[in-house]
Amino acid sequence: MKKLVLALGLLALAACQQQTGLSPQALREAGQTYIAVLEAKEVSPSRFAEGLAALERAHGLAIPAEDRLEALGMVILRGLSPAKAERLAQDPRVYGLTPDREVWAFAQTVPWGVERVGAPTTTAKGAGVSIYILDTGIKVGHEDLTNLAGGHAVVKCRGRCRAPYDDDNGHGTHVAGTAAAVNNNVGVLGVAPAAELWAVKVLSNSGSGSISGIVQGLNWVIAHDNGGKPKVINMSLGGRGRDDQDGQYCPANRSTDAFHNAIQKAVCDHNITVVVAAGNDGADAANYVPAAYDEVLTVSATNSQDDWPSWSNYGPDVDLAAPGVSILSTWHTSTSAYNTLSGTSMASPHVAGAAALVLSLHPHSTPAQVRQTLLQNAESTASWTNTSGKPHPEPFLNVRGF
Structure with a gap:
């Protein structure tokens, strides 16, 4: 199991159990597009549609079909003001709200x-x-x-x-x-x-x-x-x-x-x-x-x-x-x-x-x-000469025998 670090780097999100609030810095720097997680785990299409309709009514949203990610239980929200993003982040129907960013x-x-x-x-x-x-x-x-x-x-x-x-x-x-x-x-x-x-x-x-x-x-x-x-x-x-x-x-x-x-x-x-x-x-x-x-x-x-x-x-x-x-x-x-x-x-x-x-x-x-x-x-790399200057203990891919 990998050893990971409990932080979000550039995301600038503050996690609080299952509800996420956006810091003022995130709202200033993250832009106008956000990804809202409405369901933590897999959910039925009818439940997703019902929850999404309620969210749209509550916040005056009209989310186009291509931004309704039903299989993921998410929606993409574009053109949000910082104030509306903050209100959505505090809505109990929103499991998580993530600012979009470049990859x-x-x-x-x-x-x-x-x-x-x-x-x-x-x-x-x-x-x-x-x-x-x-x-x-x-x-x-x-x-x-x-x-x-x-x-x-x-x-x-x-x-x-x-x-x-x-x-x-x-x-x-x-x-x-x-x-x-x-x-x-x-x-x-x-x-x-x-x-x-x-x-x-x-x-x-x-x-x-x-x-x-x-x-x-x-x-x-x-x-x-x-x-x-x-x-x-x-x-x-x-x-x-x-x-x-x-x-x-x-x-x-x-x-x-x-x-x-x-x-x-x-x-x-x-x-x-x-x-x-x-x-x-x-x-x-x-x-x-x-x-x-x-x-x-x-x-x-x-x-x-x-x-x-x-x-x-x-x-x-x-x-x-x-x-x-x-x-x-x-x-x-x-x-x-x-x-x-x-x-x-x-x-x-x-x-x-x-x-x-x-x-x-x-x-x-x-x-x-x-x-x-x-x-x-995988092939052990313990005997390899590592000149990268960086630690690389990971094994090397081997598909022989498949």
């Missing part, structure tokens, strides 16, 4: 990695599992991503796009290729080439987005009917912040922070394995979310010399190390484009693909069981 893609600079983790040797290939890439989209029609089944756009693609969830940046396409590029004798091979890919575009063509956009994406994944197949989410993104529940995995009293609460619902209530990048600042991952959250699998980056680069985040919140330096994968500039990038963004999809391998063998595994399987099969 960004964790890519460092510019795929030996699939070979290094042993993916070509596996019997399991990820068949019967859906991997959802919450990112900048996925290149529609790419020759190596013919397993792209569809998607959803919170932030719509700009320019020459074949679908709203098409990739206008490249980051999401690169991540998708590492996780699940198909085995078709062209381009590259992903860790789980038989898995199904879904693009959830939550980042813009500049690689930036918001927490409200992320929770909209999570809401779509939870509600999406994929025929009952196990789901894996990869989020090679994040922003500054800290965990608000110290060392607690799926606690009975869920987080009042909307981002954390949404991830808890995905993992704890809907059995979705969530894999995230540790971050690229050479800093303690406890200072970044979602990397710091206890319910996710957090991944650091290694190079081909079995060492960690100085920029890879570290700390007790990191679960696994995976290849993340000079990774060749699919790219968005054409349907046959490839590119080499580095970052914990590139490491995370190795683990997302590995989770799909586990679930293709054991489809009823919980996220905790997927984590345990990956850790039990």
Whole structure:
């Protein structure tokens, strides 16, 4: 279990049991968009609709359909004045109220990695599992991503796009290729080439987005009917912040922070394995979310010399190390484009693909069981030479034997 810190960093929220009040500083600095958690845990659609209608009447709200996140029991509230935000925070029907804030893609600079983790040797290939890439989209029609089944756009693609969830940046396409590029004798091979890919575009063509956009994406994944197949989410993104529940995995009293609460619902209530990048600042991952959250699998980056680069985040919140330096994968500039990038963004999809391998063998595994399987099969790094200058005791991803 990770050792987490009871603080919210940039969120500036003051938690009081199950009710959240916003500090004056948060109201001045957080902007005009908030995410309201109405239900701590999973709730029926009728109860959610009833509670939301009462809240709208009480506060004079008219919340559009796209901001009603029924699967998460949340709503996005835009254009709120500080006074109205404070009144909502004190309403007993609001479990938590979180100011929106920016997140960004964790890519460092510019795929030996699939070979290094042993993916070509596996019997399991990820068949019967859906991997959802919450990112900048996925290149529609790419020759190596013919397993792209569809998607959803919170932030719509700009320019020459074949679908709203098409990739206008490249980051999401690169991540998708590492996780699940198909085995078709062209381009590259992903860790789980038989898995199904879904693009959830939550980042813009500049690689930036918001927490409200992320929770909209999570809401779509939870509600999406994929025929009952196990789901894996990869989020090679994040922003500054800290965990608000110290060392607690799926606690009975869920987080009042909307981002954390949404991830808890995905993992704890809907059995979705969530894999995230540790971050690229050479800093303690406890200072970044979602990397710091206890319910996710957090991944650091290694190079081909079995060492960690100085920029890879570290700390007790990191679960696994995976290849993340000079990774060749699919790219968005054409349907046959490839590119080499580095970052914990590139490491995370190795683990997302590995989770799909586990679930293709054991489809009823919980996220905790997927984590345990990956850790039990991981390679010890005790004998590695660590020149990063940062503590990296985490084991290295190994899928041999799957």
